[in-house]
Amino acid sequence: MASTSSSSNSDIEPTSSVAPTPATTESSAGLAPLKLDVKFVDSRWEEESDSWKYNDTTNPDVPAEQVQPVGTETTGSDDWEEFCFVVVRKHSKSQEKSHRTITFEIVLKSPYLVQACQDVIGDVRSISWNSEPIKLDPKMLITYMPRFEEHERELSSRTVRTEEDDRVLKSLGILLAYLRKNYKQTLARIASLTKNHEITFDLLYAVLIPGTIVIRRCPVTRETRAMKLLRAEKYVNNCGQEYWQLECDGLECAADEDGEDEDDVGWNDDESKRSRRFGMSETTSQIRWFPGVEKINTLSVFPIEYHPDPSALKAVLLERARRWVSLCGVHHVHYKGTAARHEWVSGDLKLKRYGIRSRVMIDKAGLSRVDADYELPIPDRLFPERPNDNGVYGLTDDELLLASPILYGFSLTDKLWLEYNVNLVTPIIWNDEAFAGLVLPPERKTLLRSLIEAHKRLNSGGAGGFDDFVRGKGQGLVINLFGPPGVGKTLSAEATSEHLRRPLYIVGSGDLGTTAHELDRALDEAFDLAAAWNAVLLIDEADVFLEQRSLHDMERNAMVAVFLRHIEYYRGILFLTTNRIKTFDEAFLSRIHVALHFNELTVPTKVQIWRAFLRKAGLDQAELSEELLTKLARRDINGRQIKNACRTATSLAISRGEQMRYEHLAEALNAMEEFMTEFAAISQAND
Structure with a gap:
């Protein structure tokens, strides 16, 4: 959307000296001269010198959006330093008429205009305000047009303005006048579309403003995630299809090893110091080509302001972020729901999903150690450690808004390192009767x-x-x-x-x-x-x-x-x-x-085990007399088989819409014993 160059002035110096006389005002109080004229030049590739040459534009009054890639080269030039900005009309290298294209760039020359643009656009990845010359794509300026106009109104409304403010205001007015004249149709179309929260593919740059908050669907959790847009560029893939690539920043937790082992790694353990540093991590997203007009909030990535209820969404994201921050580090939790991991399948990296109902160890650093090749989002710009009283380590709401919805950890039941949805994590409910219920002397x-x-x-x-x-x-x-x-x-x-x-x-x-x-x-x-x-x-x-x-x-x-x-x-x-x-x-x-x-289970021991598992299965103890419990305990099975029989009987009762009874247990045990008898017979035959 915008480009800069670190080349010297000689790289874009005009080739002759014929040009209109610029309008300037004298410097006062040490201020640089005020330059109010605009210069128009053509840039064409010269095969002989193997370089771009600049000449005066023949018809500068033709709006930029109406210019066609034809015309003759002119002579004449001027010292660009005397102008507010220079409009460079760049012709493609191709000499074939069907392949000729024209692009435009604005070269900023006035320090007051540079100041105005820097105040409005700010620090974005595609621009260095210290470079010379500063070249901007007109689309970048159109993207920020509403902010430029707001800045102009703010300067105009000041009751007290310095002379420098006046010069910035006048320089900005020259730029806005140029844009309104040369991109009148484009600006009108953008205003009409965005008023109805709509946009076309080619005009996406108008809403993809670097520095704004955009939202997208997290591929792992399938929930909404907010990110800060750094840059948006339009590309063409190998199939000739255009797409927008968005570079975004999100808040991530470091995978550190600089904490100490803690005795308690449970829920909301603020003393768990491993992996408690935070910073921004960059990721990319794409918006594929689409025909015609689309609602902005139906795009795969779009600015949060086009969400039906941005305020409510921000509140939800902040609540989730605080939960996420409290769970970064090492934590022992319960998880019920879908988790995922990226796995290589036939040479392609695929996202494989798992249904998990297990206790989980949240430990991003552990995953980093165990599987160094697993692609984890690691912050490349860490914030200084700044713990505060509310347990969110000094993160501002603006930073928290960009938090990931993903936790990384190990399922203790499934023995898998996975990516988990922070909203599906719950505290562990401990079984205080487990030790007392052990069948031990x-x-x-x-x-x-x-x-x-x-x-x-x-x-x-x-x-x-x-x-x-x-x-x-x-x-x-x-x-x-x-x-x-x-x-x-x-x-x-x-x-x-x-x-x-x-x-x-x-x-x-x-x-x-x-x-x-x-x-x-x-x-x-x-x-x-x-x-x-x-x-x-x-x-x-x-x-x-x-x-x-x-x-x-x-x-x-x-x-x-x-x-x-x-x-x-x-x-x-x-x-x-x-x-x-x-x-x-x-x-x-x-x-x-x-x-x-541990000896073979005795009948009294089995009675205790049967009673414990049946109570856990929800069976009314009145349904089974001591006689029936003893009858069950006389079966030649161990404790694990008793647990399996209770689980099978429960499933049978549920599938039939019945309350579990002794008959369900007997049916499950008979099936189990039938299998064991057949297995023993086969084993004996093989011997």
């Missing part, structure tokens, strides 16, 4: 509670800590849970995290790789994230890492050594679950602080 439960509470107290700076002779070693709490599947090992880790109100980060043995090198990298990542999140870490089915090393399997021996080293220096709470382990490696025996053995 009372003395074991007391031991477990004492250990985890002591570890929490010591790591919070409490007295009585015990450290290794080597700094940083032996400060963690390693708990081994061993026994058959479905007897409550994972549930114990879950209950511990609920009791501590901390995240539970579960890593399966299959996620850790099959070589020592892969294991080392995976444990580095897992332990780093667990420490950053202050999470309870559970490594599930860790049998392969705990079994006795042998003389014949060097790769597995190396993996055991890597595992030992990481455990030695881990400072958090670590659960290791094992199913089939026969022989512990001796090195692990001394590194495990407590081992809890």
